[in-house]
Amino acid sequence: MSLRRAWHRLLSSWYTRAHWWATLYARWGLVPVGGAVVPWAAPRVPFHHGRIALVTAAGVHPRSAPPFDMENPRGDASFREIRGDVAASQLMITHDYYDHAAADLDVNTVFPLERLRELAPLGVRVAPRHFGFMGHVLGAERERLTRETAPEVARRLVADGVTHAVFTPG
């Protein structure tokens, strides 16, 4: 592992525990991105009659897929497909910007696919595909996210007949 990655992991381990610092940073250190107008789509069906997809920024991906690029200081705007019937044991996390020790033990702490499947008796249907991003994207990678990868994921969700999407952070 590079010195840079080790440093980011050490830092993320600290601010994951020092929640007050992360809270202050979110409030004062982050700058707004995206336009002032927030789009809106009214649900066509109640969620308990819908087909639901998960999209996560927690760096979750199948073990068989390439890991996210942790060497680019601007992050990695790419995404990984996650099958709706995948076993949790076949998932892993590549993300140096938060401490994912808990999620390594149980990926449902950030990507609740097993919990979603368990809601079937209440009428919830699970989409065939879900999507994993790595939430640290800056500069050119953020541009790539907004121009290429996010629209591509949106098109795939539409193609799958998804009625509701739930987003989870790291």
Next chain:
Amino acid sequence: MGLIAREVEGHGIPTVALSVLGGATAKTPAPRNVVVRFRLGQVLGEPGAVVQQRRVLWDALGAFALIAQPGGVIELSYRWKRSTYVDPLEPGSGVS
């Protein structure tokens, strides 16, 4: 994450975004936002805490009916281990 949610919503799919940092949510809100006062990396709850995770997910899904304005935010009242989590699958929980 708010950026991706906005893109998906723009394609006609309603979205809700969970967050543990209300400040970050306020900077770039998704169309619907649910803030949970949990730890970074554990927005659904503790490892192995199946009922806790299922309840938070169910409440997040409930935001599709509760939030009526773009960028709207609701905060769940749970306080980690100090709260009681009613399993939505439990008979008599009010949802099954």
